[in-house]
Amino acid sequence: MELQLQTTRDDHRVAWLAALAVAIHALESALPSPLPGVKPGLANVVTVAVLVLYGWRAAVWVSLLRVFAASLLLGTFLSPTFMMSLGGAAAALAALGLGSLLPGRGLSALGYSVLAAIAHMAGQFLLAWGLFVRHDALFVLLPVLMTAAVLTGIVNGIIAAAMLRRLRP
Amino acid sequence: MTRADAIVLALAAALLGGLYAHYWRAGPPARIAEIRRGGELVQRVSLDHEARIRVAGPRGTSVLETRAGAIRFLSSPCPQQFCVHSGWLHRGGEATACLPNHLSVQVLGGGQAFDAMVF
Numbered sequence: 043m044e045l046q047l048q049t050t051r052d053d054h055r056v057a058w059l060a061a062l063a064v065a066i067h068a069l070e071s072a073l074p075s076p077l078p079g080v081k082p083g084l085a086n087v088v089t090v091a092v093l094v095l096y097g098w099r100a101a102v103w104v105s106l107l108r109v110f111a112a113s114l115l116l117g118t119f120l121s122p123t124f125m126m127s128l129g130g131a132a133a134a135l136a137a138l139g140l141g142s143l144l145p146g147r148g149l150s151a152l153g154y155s156v157l158a159a160i161a162h163m164a165g166q167f168l169l170a171w172g173l174f175v176r177h178d179a180l181f182v183l184l185p186v187l188m189t190a191a192v193l194t195g196i197v198n199g200i201i202a203a204a205m206l207r208r209l210r211p
Numbered sequence: 212m213t214r215a216d217a218i219v220l221a222l223a224a225a226l227l228g229g230l231y232a233h234y235w236r237a238g239p240p241a242r243i244a245e246i247r248r249g250g251e252l253v254q255r256v257s258l259d260h261e262a263r264i265r266v267a268g269p270r271g272t273s274v275l276e277t278r279a280g281a282i283r284f285l286s287s288p289c290p291q292q293f294c295v296h297s298g299w300l301h302r303g304g305e306a307t308a309c310l311p312n313h314l315s316v317q318v319l320g321g322g323q324a325f326d327a328m329v330f
Binding site: 144146147148149150152153156157160181182184185188189192195196 | 224
């Protein structure tokens with residue numbers, strides 16, 4: 043008996059965008075990292091663009107699909123790396139959810155990107171401190187890690203904004 | 212860039228400033244140094260005058276030098292001299308060690324930076 047899944051246009055869109063995010067994530071993983079936990083995070087450009095174009099729920103789908111699919115692709119599924127990735131994504135999505143509730147014109151791609159980056163780093167750091175390295179000396183790293191988060195958040199936000207300008211002339 | 216974006220960026224800058232100010236502050240001034248061999252306390256030195264302290268370890272004798280508010284390894288029988296190169300310790304919580312000679316120095320002036328040292 044053949045099984046037919048009914049898919050909607052939204053399903054296709056989410057799948058397509060998630061695949062794009064996975065591809066960016068996988069390609070970026072080839073780059074060396076100056077410090078553990080510091081990376082450009084270019085796949086987040088897709089998350090922010092999806093948030094602006096299609097709303098928070100779509101961004102959640104694309105983001106979580108990316109975390110799971112990329113971890114399967116890179117062989118880190120259910121590893122500590124995966125926990126950190128998921129924790130960071132959850133924190134970032136929560137912050138984006140709150141940010142999207144702002145009245146008036148609210149945040150644009152840049153603001154969303156920086157907000158998500160800060161929340162992502164804070165969530166990951168707390169997870170690392172709570173689960174893996176329970177030493178107060180770890181907090182000496184936090185200013186540097188958060189600086190990297192803010193800078194990459196700004197860069198990714200600029201890229202997302204440029205992308206959105208081309209998509210919505 | 213919207214007004215909300217600008218507020219987020221301003222808050223981000225404030226957050227970064229606060230993090231550096233809080234976690235990168237230097238410790239209290241150095242008062243006492245504890246010299247340990249293999250983890251066991253050998254000597255507790257008050258850092259208030261100039262002195263040279265000779266401490267024997269399994270590889271030989273290390274010489275420590277103190278002055279008002281600071282202590283350092285002057286010489287040590289180890290191949291890479293990390294202990295000597297770490298220089299003067301002058302804030303509470305700082306520490307250094309000569310691992311080949313099983314010696315460690317912990318400066319006290321407030322809290323301790325390391326819970327334990329195991330050789």
